[in-house]
Amino acid sequence: MSAEKDGTLHSRILGDLEQKILSGEWPPGHRLPFEIDLAAHYGCSRMTANKVLTQLARSGMIERRKKSGSFVAQPVAQAAVLEIHDIETEVRSLKQAYSYQLLSQQQRVADREDLAKLDVEEGAPILQLSCLHFAGSSIFCVEDRLINLDAVPDAKAADFEKNAPGPWLLARVPWNAAEHRIQAIAATAETARRLQIAKNAPCLVIERRTWGSAGPVTQVRLTYPGERHQLIARFQPGEAERAG
Missing domain, CATH: 1.10.10.10 (Winged helix-like DNA-binding domain superfamily/Winged helix DNA-binding domain)
Incomplete structure (x- = not known):
């Protein structure tokens, strides 16, 4: 040959x-x-x-x-702890086909439970979304998100059936501050059902809030199957000292 x-x-x-x-x-x-x-x-x-x-x-x-x-191979994601990353880009970097599904969308007013999540006043107009992100045929993560409609009024008319809310927001709403919270949990029955994993299986949860010039923009909770996800953070010498 x-x-x-x-x-x-x-x-x-x-x-x-x-x-x-x-x-x-x-x-x-x-x-x-x-x-x-x-x-x-x-x-x-x-x-x-x-x-x-x-x-x-x-x-x-x-x-x-x-x-x-x-x-x-099972896809193993590497989420940057200190960055706001695009889930589609993350999935494609793993050589996996990406797809997205909107599970629910509801426009309502903020209740007391929302106040700590989104940093808005009770009664403020918000949009609540639940979505699935896929890597190939497997569920990559579940996204639960609140959007402050006072800060992002255009979200009322956005087509989130076709467009995932994360990149839609990043492309339209400048943010000037963000807060990450990371924790490991055991999957509840509901989480296990949504991720199609066993109950009590380990999960990684990343919660993030962002603020812009008009106030709080969004709060999102991303839940990943723990065995297929890892966190990385890059930093320069001296950054820890400067950050306190």
């Missing part, structure tokens, strides 16, 4: 396998064909098949287990 043909087959096989993984046709945990089966299917050498699987493993898309074979 010529080097040129070998390279063309490598690209074709790699593209085919990536498409199956990114589309969700092969979900996390799915076992890929063995090298010998890939070689027979594509009419290539086992060395070419091995190179493709090695490249997929290096990119984090699959896991190769000795004597067991190769499996589509």
